[in-house]
Amino acid sequence: MAMDMDSLKRLLDGEGLKYFVDPSRPALLLGFRGLLGRYQFVILLEQEGAFLQLRTIHLARCPADHPHLQEVLKVVGSIDFLIRFVKFGWDPGDGEIVGYGDVCLAKDGTLTQAQFKQILRHYLTALEIGAKRINDTIETGRDPGQFDPVEMAAQKGGLPPQLRTMLERMRKKSKPDAGGKREPNVDEI
DSSP states (O other): OOOOHHHHHHHHHHTTOOOEEOTTSSEEEEEEEOSSOEEEEEEEEETTTTEEEEEEESOEEOOTTOTTHHHHHHHHHHHHHHSSSEEEEEOTTTOEEEEEEEEEOOTTOOOOHHHHHHHHHHHHHHHHHHHHHHHHHHHHSSOOOOOOHHHHHHHTTSOOHHHHHHHHHHHSOOOBOTTSOBOOOOOOO
């Protein structure tokens, strides 16, 4: 098996994150407060641990009969084109818009702490930026354009203390893995 729940919990513990364990399936529930809102997401292990998915819960909703749906779908497509790893999707059945990131794990591979840190960092940043743009478009029918996270932080008077601490921890240079190899540092989306 590529990954099990105990391994996933150790990775989250290694980042100092709190989570809830779903007793009925291999899933963990997390939440965070960003500059512009609060977000909940699940981390799911599927296909016998070979597939890891991070997926939002209640990110946004735009029903099929919403007057701004066409503009919202253009924004979702635009974000998906611009941002790597994290994608946004719209469910025509109930109008839910989700943000998700999929990671395929090799059956004989492992996910290092440094790799997991980068996955979380990218996912949370992309959610914050994408959710703001999507929700503004749902509300106004106009695409406000891509947001700059640094500019957003400055406008809001800085990052919330918990988010600042988590991002600072994630920004620290990675340590060598078991093979003595350094993980690359990625400082942008």
